[in-house]
Amino acid sequence: MSGPLVEQGFDLMLYGMGTVVVFLSLLVVATWAMSTVINRWFPDKPVEQALKPSTSIPPQVPEKTLRIIKDAIAQHRQR
Amino acid sequence: MSGPLVEQGFDLMLYGMGTVVVFLSLLVVATWAMSTVINRWFPDKPVEQALKPSTSIPPQVPEKTLRIIKDAIAQHRQR
Amino acid sequence: MSGPLVEQGFDLMLYGMGTVVVFLSLLVVATWAMSTVINRWFPDKPVEQALKPSTSIPPQVPEKTLRIIKDAIAQHRQR
Amino acid sequence: MEQLVALWTSSGIAQLSVGQFSMMLVGLGLLYLAIRKGFEPLLLVPIAVGTLLVNIPGAGLDAAPIYDAAGHMTSPGGMMYYIYEIGIASGMFPLIIFMGVGAMTDFGPLLANPKTLLLGAAAQFGIFATVLGAVSFSALGIFDFSIQDASSIGIIGGADGPTAIFVTSKLSPEILGAVAVAAYSYMALVPIIQPPIMRALTSPEERAIKMEQLRPVSKTEKIVFPLLLLLLVALFLPSAAPLIGMFIFGNLMRESGVVERLSFTAQNSLINIVTIFLGLGVGSKMSADKFLNWETLGILGLGAVAFCIGTASGVILAKIMNKYSSTPINPLIGSAGVSAVPMAARVSNKIGMEANPHNHLLMHAMGPNVAGVIGSAIAAGVMITMVGNL
Amino acid sequence: MEQLVALWTSSGIAQLSVGQFSMMLVGLGLLYLAIRKGFEPLLLVPIAVGTLLVNIPGAGLDAAPIYDAAGHMTSPGGMMYYIYEIGIASGMFPLIIFMGVGAMTDFGPLLANPKTLLLGAAAQFGIFATVLGAVSFSALGIFDFSIQDASSIGIIGGADGPTAIFVTSKLSPEILGAVAVAAYSYMALVPIIQPPIMRALTSPEERAIKMEQLRPVSKTEKIVFPLLLLLLVALFLPSAAPLIGMFIFGNLMRESGVVERLSFTAQNSLINIVTIFLGLGVGSKMSADKFLNWETLGILGLGAVAFCIGTASGVILAKIMNKYSSTPINPLIGSAGVSAVPMAARVSNKIGMEANPHNHLLMHAMGPNVAGVIGSAIAAGVMITMVGNL
Amino acid sequence: MEQLVALWTSSGIAQLSVGQFSMMLVGLGLLYLAIRKGFEPLLLVPIAVGTLLVNIPGAGLDAAPIYDAAGHMTSPGGMMYYIYEIGIASGMFPLIIFMGVGAMTDFGPLLANPKTLLLGAAAQFGIFATVLGAVSFSALGIFDFSIQDASSIGIIGGADGPTAIFVTSKLSPEILGAVAVAAYSYMALVPIIQPPIMRALTSPEERAIKMEQLRPVSKTEKIVFPLLLLLLVALFLPSAAPLIGMFIFGNLMRESGVVERLSFTAQNSLINIVTIFLGLGVGSKMSADKFLNWETLGILGLGAVAFCIGTASGVILAKIMNKYSSTPINPLIGSAGVSAVPMAARVSNKIGMEANPHNHLLMHAMGPNVAGVIGSAIAAGVMITMVGNL
Numbered sequence A, B, C: 001m002s003g004p005l006v007e008q009g010f011d012l013m014l015y016g017m018g019t020v021v022v023f024l025s026l027l028v029v030a031t032w033a034m035s036t037v038i039n040r041w042f043p044d045k046p047v048e049q050a051l052k053p054s055t056s057i058p059p060q061v062p063e064k065t066l067r068i069i070k071d072a073i074a075q076h077r078q079r
Numbered sequence D, E, F: 001m002e003q004l005v006a007l008w009t010s011s012g013i014a015q016l017s018v019g020q021f022s023m024m025l026v027g028l029g030l031l032y033l034a035i036r037k038g039f040e041p042l043l044l045v046p047i048a049v050g051t052l053l054v055n056i057p058g059a060g061l062d063a064a065p066i067y068d069a070a071g072h073m074t075s076p077g078g079m080m081y082y083i084y085e086i087g088i089a090s091g092m093f094p095l096i097i098f099m100g101v102g103a104m105t106d107f108g109p110l111l112a113n114p115k116t117l118l119l120g121a122a123a124q125f126g127i128f129a130t131v132l133g134a135v136s137f138s139a140l141g142i143f144d145f146s147i148q149d150a151s152s153i154g155i156i157g158g159a160d161g162p163t164a165i166f167v168t169s170k171l172s173p174e175i176l177g178a179v180a181v182a183a184y185s186y187m188a189l190v191p192i193i194q195p196p197i198m199r200a201l202t203s204p205e206e207r208a209i210k211m212e213q214l215r216p217v218s219k220t221e222k223i224v225f226p227l228l229l230l231l232l233v234a235l236f237l238p239s240a241a242p243l244i245g246m247f248i249f250g251n252l253m254r255e256s257g258v259v260e261r262l263s264f265t266a267q268n269s270l271i272n273i274v275t276i277f278l279g280l281g282v283g284s285k286m287s288a289d290k291f292l293n294w295e296t297l298g299i300l301g302l303g304a305v306a307f308c309i310g311t312a313s314g315v316i317l318a319k320i321m322n323k324y325s326s327t328p329i330n331p332l333i334g335s336a337g338v339s340a341v342p343m344a345a346r347v348s349n350k351i352g353m354e355a356n357p358h359n360h361l362l363m364h365a366m367g368p369n370v371a372g373v374i375g376s377a378i379a380a381g382v383m384i385t386m387v388g389n390l
């Protein structure tokens, strides 16, 4: 049970798994470094930021949605 | 007023209408059989089932919708 | 500083700007004429019309939306 | 000065033919019908705008791309060319719309009373009678319709826009514009075309017949039925599989209850996007040379006849069924078999309430109504098989 | 070992050129502007990501498919290649976005005061003056712009993203990246670029001029106006028909009131989907060899000049019109004629309120603002006619 | 009579092979799993319908277009052919879905505890071990898998549908049906496959380990992280750039907070539309000749093995890390490294609560869970580089 095909499989496992581990290890280090740099020099207020997206919906959608909702509620009441 | 074209038209009417009638008749029989089998051996509770879809909306949509709605209502009140 | 390229640029400016001005002037006249004709012979009630679109949403969307809203509100209350 | 001449010769006035001008009037007329008269605006507004755009001389919106001898593209062609070739010639747009229609369809009333399927069959007689009429006109030398043209004209009587567009794009694309306009216009005219025929063929007593309330239908039945339909199509009429397949796919997304996201999108964004482009693509076949001819009058006239015969056939079969059925059948629901969902069912309901104000036929008419959709798709399959390869 | 070498030579570090590295910095810079500075993020975020992706060495995201001698595909090519070829080279993506913009546009203020259309005409002077500037630089040997390049650069001054992309993809696709980035960046910079010019050209008294309230506009006018516009385009400038045609199609869906479904989709799902892919597709033209050269600096500089001249022309014509008009015209609304809807109108309003806190110019400025969209599309049509076939 | 024969020979019964009939049963079985058992219905319902449609004899839904000698199209081909060629062979559909997944992904838990990325790496061992297993079977003559087939089978263990489809469509499109069905089925089976392995490899004390609460993560970190990831991919593994690039594009739309419209569309209409067509396209590879063979059994078996090995590897590495880490790590979160977001993380949480009802592991398991998505995409990139050109 060997031959070129199995050898290719072995190579793929070796280099593939190697790449995955090396790459993600690098990413661990890079992420840790990034977080350190950001939290030291470019901190932001996570609470305030976390709330922000819910109000930054583009006005168009709510405008329309608002209208649909009002209609829907009106229809609902009529029933 | 005959000739190959009219003949083709006749054929199309004959076989076409025939196929439609035979097919839908078959479907009547098959549907009746299906309903009989299902209602005898695999009954489900139609009322409960009918209500179910309205709660099985994937959570993602309502999550987002909920937020949009809350915003919309908030905006609406501010006016 | 002349030559065929600059000449082409000049031509483009002349004919281009000319076309834009002539076309939009024509449009001014045509728009004025259109408004005059419509407001004299085919007037409609702008207020009533302006309100109409908000109720002419196809029933499908509100139906569905209504359901989503009801779910969303229900979910919201449970929290 | 040269440039001025170039601008002028490229201008519309210098190039506009009488035909193109007339087609613009046709486009404006369609817009009037759609906006002021409410004629199926979802399709007719895009078709009308497509008609206006394609008849602008020199705009090249339906120009094909041009390649040089080496196969390199020298001109990319116009937007409407791509819409037509990618979306309509391939059949994809009508099929996607049919999927959305499937996702909007409730087979419940049909399942509660499956024999109404036969009414959906009877109403297809309008299709085939019109085919025969069209070829007879050809034989008489009045029009010049091939058997493919005749089939495309007949399918107008199916009262199903996507089916009509699908069949016509396969059999006789050059008359697609006229067929689609006729199909959607007559669907909009159902409340005007059908009532006189319905009243003529029924007595006031028949119109007042009350039908038994429909039994509740279980969720399992609603899930299994589309599969059963697909199975029968697979076994007996594979050429109907694209239309019926996409239709049941949409319906299965609806009824399975586990893919609400997909069903919602199929009924909303996706069908809306495709409708916009389908309309524009159909409009690209509304050029003067394709629409402004004697044959178009024939198409419009024969299409109306197809509607009328289909309506009558449905009502007559319903009368016959009422005689032999154990439970009463109001003949008015027969006319709903032409499809034109849900307009035709509402017409049945309205005429029924005229005869008896407590007679609610709407749900009973929904059975033949959706059966008509299936019936037309089957008829389309037969036609594509029988005349598509001639 | 061989494999390790293969992995390494296929890795980015081994292949990354200085140019690609610089373009990645450009991409990150665009992201910074879009996310932190709010520069037209809807387009600049996708363009920036496209820039990052297309400059990854060896990723092949913009690779064309490869065919062998027998015409069989041996490599399918990359995603961004298809996005560009199908959506941008054909002109479809900018046209679909223009349709969505049309569905978001209210012509009411323009209809109430149609002479503001002239302000939209005047502001296009920036476009053509810049064309002349660009070819002059070429004649002086500073840059190497063809007349097509010069036209694409001028159209930046139109302050309309989709129009700029449409024109550039037809006339000089190789500078599409730089032109699109300049167009969207300067549109975002309108609140910084325009005020000094507006203040320099007007007196405080002029800025304080109050305008008469706009008359109400009827629904019929709003429906007929787009058709009138299309008719004039069809008659006089068919080459503007794709842009204007799709714009009025969107507007007609909005104003007709009978196809709300389609209008809603055109303004939401459809325009969003196309925006994502348009941005990626434009990004695919942001490769180092196309962007990192001396000409790009010229494009950015001349684009800014086009904006400034357009702003000034609008203000100056508004001053002249104010002199001869029976009703007062605040010159500040002239600058809104460059389009950049609705930012430029808001700037007019803001500067007006500085001079007189009770002076609300917003609705008055919306007239020239949407007129500027029409004006740029007309200018685009002239350019495509005059230099597209040279 | 001729026509009757034509109709009959074109009918399904006359043509239906045993293989096609069996594949219809497979399609119905998939529908049963999707609808009644809740197996990833979003993908399996469209795949199942695609399976039914493609096996209808004579329907021609996956027929390629036919051209005559002059290059003119004589038959436009079927819808599913176009879906596959345009959307899947080009890689676009899986990439667009991956973009949507990115827009739904919160990297917060991963950023709070970046060393959980290693668990996402460990779980990829299942992929590569399975590749070795597959080629060993080939070497033993039991199955006939090429190295490309083996890679596609291994990627099932990545527990990521779009990644599996992307890799398989590039490396061995003929087994795409089986691979996709296996990938989605096993993802649905995660709550059944993983717990026994997790319990076997851990002691009750280990399962009861409480982890420290995650620190809050700032918005800037969430915006910079995807860019960092893309940068590393660009430098070290460009062949992973399409997958990772679209993933971070989606995530950036989400986290930037300035393109909510686009993010919303990417997570809803767009991903839903593409899911419908991706499923149909995958179904088009479920024809009898491609699915009904001995190799399919091998694919299904090896795919399950890949899942098991991946689960075990994740748990084992988590045990090792727990030993050497300053803060406690519950080994149960290791199994979430296979991805199958968010199912695998929920399984970790559930098994953890069995051991200690106050032990909430969900957020801790989300770190390895999304790390597993990245890990599989990296593995996909390696495979495409190493065996894609052989």
Ligand code: NA
Pocket: D157, D158, D159, D160, D337, D338, D339, D340, D372, D373, D374, D375, D376
């Ligand atoms: Na019908």
Ligand code: NA
Pocket: E157, E158, E159, E160, E337, E338, E339, E340, E372, E373, E374, E375, E376
């Ligand atoms: Na403009």
Ligand code: NA
Pocket: F157, F158, F159, F160, F337, F338, F339, F340, F372, F373, F374, F375, F376
């Ligand atoms: Na994974």
